[in-house]
Amino acid sequence: MILNRLIEQLPIIPCQEATRLASEAMDRKLSLKERWNLWLHLKACDFCTQFVKQVHGLSQLLHQYQPQDEKQLSPAAKDKIKSAIKKIL
Amino acid sequence: MNNAQSPADQWVDLYGDALFSYALKFIPQTDVAQNLVQETFLAALQNRAGFKGNSSEKTWLIGILKNKITDHLRLKYRETPASQLVEDNIHVEDFFDNADFGHLKKKPGNWEFNPSALVENKEFWGHYNDCLEKLPEKTAQAFSLREIDAMDSKEVCKVLSITSTNLWVLLHRARLQLRQCLETNWFEDDTQ
Numbered sequence: 001m002i003l004n005r006l007i008e009q010l011p012i013i014p015c016q017e018a019t020r021l022a023s024e025a026m027d028r029k030l031s032l033k034e035r036w037n038l039w040l041h042l043k044a045c046d047f048c049t050q051f052v053k054q055v056h057g058l059s060q061l062l063h064q065y066q067p068q069d070e071k072q073l074s075p076a077a078k079d080k081i082k083s084a085i086k087k088i089l
Numbered sequence: 090m091n092n093a094q095s096p097a098d099q100w101v102d103l104y105g106d107a108l109f110s111y112a113l114k115f116i117p118q119t120d121v122a123q124n125l126v127q128e129t130f131l132a133a134l135q136n137r138a139g140f141k142g143n144s145s146e147k148t149w150l151i152g153i154l155k156n157k158i159t160d161h162l163r164l165k166y167r168e169t170p171a172s173q174l175v176e177d178n179i180h181v182e183d184f185f186d187n188a189d190f191g192h193l194k195k196k197p198g199n200w201e202f203n204p205s206a207l208v209e210n211k212e213f214w215g216h217y218n219d220c221l222e223k224l225p226e227k228t229a230q231a232f233s234l235r236e237i238d239a240m241d242s243k244e245v246c247k248v249l250s251i252t253s254t255n256l257w258v259l260l261h262r263a264r265l266q267l268r269q270c271l272e273t274n275w276f277e278d279d280t281q
Contacts, residue, residue: 012190014185014190014191015185015190015192015193016181016182016185016191019184019193019261019264019265020181020257020261023261024257024260024261026260027235027242027256027257028242028253045190045192046196047192047193047196047197048193050196050198051193051197051268054197054201054202054272055264055268057201057202057203057204058236058264058267058271059236060202060204061204061207061208062237063236063239064204064208065114065208065237066208066209067107067108067111067114067151068106068107068110068209068211068214069106069107069110069211070110070212070214070215070217070218071109071110071113071215071218072106072109072110073105073106073109073123073126077109077123078102078105080123081105081123081126081127081130082097082098084127084130084131085097085098085101085130085131085134086095086097088131088134088135089095089097089134
C-alpha cells in the first residue's frame with residue numbers, strides 16, 4: 001500500500017516510451033535508469049504489462065517456428081524448379 | 090516417355106512448400122523467394138556430401154536457404170543509398186492516445202501466445218504471414234532475422250546496412266504492429 005502510494009508520486013514515463021524500452025530490452029542491455037523507468041511504468045500500467053507479456057510470447061513462439069506448407073509454391077513454380085534440377089543432374 | 094517421378098522431383102514436392110514458406114518470412118517478393126528455393130535445391134544436390142544425416146534433411150535444406158537469404162539481403166542493401174534506410178510509413182505515435190499516460194489506444198486483450206497450441210498450427214502461420222506482409226519490407230526483415238533466425242542484433246545491422254538505433258526503431262514498430270494485427274486477425278476472430 002505504502003509502496004503503491006509512493007509509486008504514484010514518482011514521475012512515470014508515457015506508454016510509448018515504455019513499450020520502446022520494453023522492446024529494446026529484448027535487443028540490448030538497458031541502462032540502470034532505463035530499467036528503473038520501465039519497471040516503475042509496468043508497476044502502474046496494465047496495458048503495457050500485457051503488451052510486454054505478449055511480445056515476449058511472440059518472440060518465444062517464433063524461436064520455435066518450423067516452416068510447414070502454410071504457403072505453397074504454384075505448380076508452375078514447382079515445374080520450373082524441377083526442370084532446373086534436371087539440367088544439372 | 091517415363092512419367093515416374095525422379096528422386097529430385099519428390100524432393101521438390103516434399104520440401105518445396107516448407108522452404109518457400111520460410112523464405113517468404115524474409116523476402117516478400119514471391120519470384121525472388123522462389124528463386125532462392127531453387128538455388129537451395131541446386132546447391133544441396135551439388136553438395137549431397139555435406140548432408141551428414143545428424144539433422145533431418147529438411148533442417149539441412151533450411152540451413153542452406155538461410156545462407157542464401159542473408160547473402161541476398163546483404164547484397165541488396167549494400168547498394169541502397171543511406172537516405173532510404175529507415176522506412177517511416179508506420180508511425181509509432183498512432184498506436185497511442187494523446188491524453189494522460191498515452192496508453193495504447195486499445196487495451197491488449199487477455200490472450201497469450203501458447204506455443205504448444207500454435208507452433209504446428211498451419212492456419213495460424215497463414216495469418217501470421219498476412220500480418221507480416223503488412224509491415225514495410227525492411228521492418229519485416231529486421232524482425233524475422235532477429236526473431237526467427239535468432240540472429241545477433243549487430244549481425245542484423247550488418248546484413249541490412251543499418252545502425253543499431255535504426256534497428257531498435259524498426260523492431261519496436263514491428264512488435265507494436267504485429268501484436269495488434271495478430272490480436273485482430275487471430276485471437277479476437279470468432280471464426281477460429
